[in-house]
Amino acid sequence: xxxxxxxxxxxxxxxxKIYGGHTVLDDIDLAxxxxxxxxxxxxxxxxxxxxxRLVLGQEFPTSGTLLIDGEFxxxxxxxxxxxYQKYSLxxxxxxxxxxxxxxELNLGFFERRQKKAELxxxxxxxxxxxxxxxxxxxxxHQLSGGMRQRVAIAQSLIMKxxxxxxxxPFGALDPGTREDMQMFLLELWExxxxxxxxxxxxxxxxxxxxxxxxxxSQHYTDDRGNEDGVKRGAKIVYDHSLEKMASATSVKDKPxxxxxxxxxxxxxxxxxxxxxVKDFDxxxxxxxxxxxxPEYDPE
Amino acid sequence: MDEQKPDSGVEKxxxxxxxxxxxxxxxxxxxxxxxxxxxxxxxxxxxYLFASDYRHKRNxxxxxxxxxxxxxxxVKRAAFEKNKRTGERQLWSxxxxxxxxxxxxxxxxxxxxLFLGLYLGLLPGIRNLLxxxxxFVSIIPPxxxxxxxxxxxxxxxxxxxxxIFFGTFPIIxxxxxxxxxxxxxxxxxxxxxxxxxxxxxxxxxxxxQIIPKLIDTVRVNMGPAWLxxxxxxxxxxxSGLGYRIFLVRRYLAMDTIIPxxxxxxxxxxxxxxxxxxxxxxxxxxxLANKD
Ligand SMILES: Nc1ncnc2c1ncn2[C@@H]1O[C@H](COP(=O)(O)OP(=O)(O)OP(=O)(O)O)[C@@H](O)[C@H]1O
Ligand SMILES: [Mg+2]
Numbered sequence: 001x002x003x004x005x006x007x008x009x010x011x012x013x014x015x016x017k018i019y020g021g022h023t024v025l026d027d028i029d030l031a032x033x034x035x036x037x038x039x040x041x042x043x044x045x046x047x048x049x050x051x052x053r054l055v056l057g058q059e060f061p062t063s064g065t066l067l068i069d070g071e072f073x074x075x076x077x078x079x080x081x082x083x084y085q086k087y088s089l090x091x092x093x094x095x096x097x098x099x100x101x102x103x104e105l106n107l108g109f110f111e112r113r114q115k116k117a118e119l120x121x122x123x124x125x126x127x128x129x130x131x132x133x134x135x136x137x138x139x140x141h142q143l144s145g146g147m148r149q150r151v152a153i154a155q156s157l158i159m160k161x162x163x164x165x166x167x168x169p170f171g172a173l174d175p176g177t178r179e180d181m182q183m184f185l186l187e188l189w190e191x192x193x194x195x196x197x198x199x200x201x202x203x204x205x206x207x208x209x210x211x212x213x214x215x216x217s218q219h220y221t222d223d224r225g226n227e228d229g230v231k232r233g234a235k236i237v238y239d240h241s242l243e244k245m246a247s248a249t250s251v252k253d254k255p256x257x258x259x260x261x262x263x264x265x266x267x268x269x270x271x272x273x274x275x276x277v278k279d280f281d282x283x284x285x286x287x288x289x290x291x292x293x294p295e296y297d298p299e
Numbered sequence: 300m301d302e303q304k305p306d307s308g309v310e311k312x313x314x315x316x317x318x319x320x321x322x323x324x325x326x327x328x329x330x331x332x333x334x335x336x337x338x339x340x341x342x343x344x345x346x347y348l349f350a351s352d353y354r355h356k357r358n359x360x361x362x363x364x365x366x367x368x369x370x371x372x373x374v375k376r377a378a379f380e381k382n383k384r385t386g387e388r389q390l391w392s393x394x395x396x397x398x399x400x401x402x403x404x405x406x407x408x409x410x411x412x413l414f415l416g417l418y419l420g421l422l423p424g425i426r427n428l429l430x431x432x433x434x435f436v437s438i439i440p441p442x443x444x445x446x447x448x449x450x451x452x453x454x455x456x457x458x459x460x461x462x463i464f465f466g467t468f469p470i471i472x473x474x475x476x477x478x479x480x481x482x483x484x485x486x487x488x489x490x491x492x493x494x495x496x497x498x499x500x501x502x503x504x505x506x507x508q509i510i511p512k513l514i515d516t517v518r519v520n521m522g523p524a525w526l527x528x529x530x531x532x533x534x535x536x537x538s539g540l541g542y543r544i545f546l547v548r549r550y551l552a553m554d555t556i557i558p559x560x561x562x563x564x565x566x567x568x569x570x571x572x573x574x575x576x577x578x579x580x581x582x583x584x585x586l587a588n589k590d
Contacts, residue, residue, distance in 0.1 A: 058488055078494035087485035091588050092508050102493035105503060141587040159493055 006070050009034040009195055015064035017050055024050050026233030031286045037196040039210030041203050043269050046216050046234040048199045052167050056080055081156030081164040085171045088152035089140040095151050096136040099123040102159040126154040146177040163195045179249055182209055203261050212241045215268035222277040238267045239282040365554035373554040396538040404463025405524045408471055409517050416475025437469030454535040466527040467520040474516040511578050511585035518574045
């Protein structure tokens, strides 16, 4: 223990997730301060969504500690918001109703009716933030993909979650819309300052959006040897804070940007590039590792 | 000249008219579409009239294919004249008796099917407890237990309602269960992250999404419901559309049977269309999301 478990918004220590003998997450240590946009990237199938589901409370670690604001979070509840790639919206509700759904679900039959005007006003406020006020009476199937994701964001934000989880939220959008949504999310973040945990497999997106980037990867070595019994899961192999440069998409064309992406790709995505556990590039000031004996044995 | 152009092949193809009736590419124009719909009906009626006329020429008192005027007489008697013995207008009292049975039987099975389907789909414990049992029940042919129902519930209303219930409830339950299972897990997690209680997830997030599906499956189950209704009325009843048809069969009263069958068809069509309308106007999102 190192004090971080009390000061961090999200705290994971020695977290493993094993599915019937198949280790997916292998000793994850992570401390996240509030107000960050954490982006999590990694090769396909490395366990990004699994880690997100653990934070969400949809599943629980096989072993290890996971705390939100110093407490065990339990099943999914309003401390954590979620935006999925699809199915985030309720198909039977209009945009407005989708956004008021959160507050309404917390009210009884009569209170709901009493506070109706208040709820609508609050929803309109969020719909203006996501620039959808004029579409409030449409149903989700009448919206474009980008609009749907913006509704989903408003729907989550109205509950003021401690952390907003997003699992490839822009993965199904065309490149232009996707870039617009990235900009949009950054502007919203600068305005509201919410904590975001953003999973993507797109490295460029991760570097552009994140204030801190995490790379989850199974391409590494350690002192456990390579006998048949050893099955490694993914670890966080790279952890840096990113300067939030002037948030315009033009930064993507700068040489530093592509250099950084090339560097990260090598660290996390190339199977031949095998770093040892003790050499991981974990430079973020909240980064910590509790190295366990069999993985790192100086003898 | 035209043949000289490189894209003349395409032009030729475009110039070629689409077939209006036959083949994969057929595109019947609007007027023809209506005509096509009417043709089988007209043929059937014409065939009937012809056959009836033919038989009546050979035997003016033929009962098998009554003339239209004979049927009209029978309808008049059944619909507008009070029955001497019961003092009721037969067609309406029969219709009322049958509709009551179908309404109660199918209504109960819709309500039970909805709740059970929801619980089976959402609660793993209940699924474990009841799904195999429901599957077992659903395979019992309802008509095979009709005698048991008559013995247990008597030959009055209850047995008939229970038969309709038994015949439709497992299918409705399974339909609802399957469509609840098809709702993405994300929706449930999403609702929980919006602060919904388990109770609210079931009744305020999932149930409203299932209601149009329930209406759809009730529509489909109207067919079996009629089957079970008529079967039970045929065996033991004192009123009802099915009862009447089987009663007058003894006198070969085709002039009553045919209008009664047409009446049943009309009722069925009306109910089906009303339910369809409700879905179209109240649940437009359902039709849009249905693949
Ligand atoms: N419920 C489960 N049971 C068994 N194995 C699972 C389960 N969920 C995930 N896995 C396995 O865990 C691994 C990681 O899955 P996960 O979905 O977290 O990957 P991901 O990094 O999000 O991939 P992608 O980039 O494709 O979204 C995969 O090998 C997957 O097969
Ligand atoms: Mg994933």
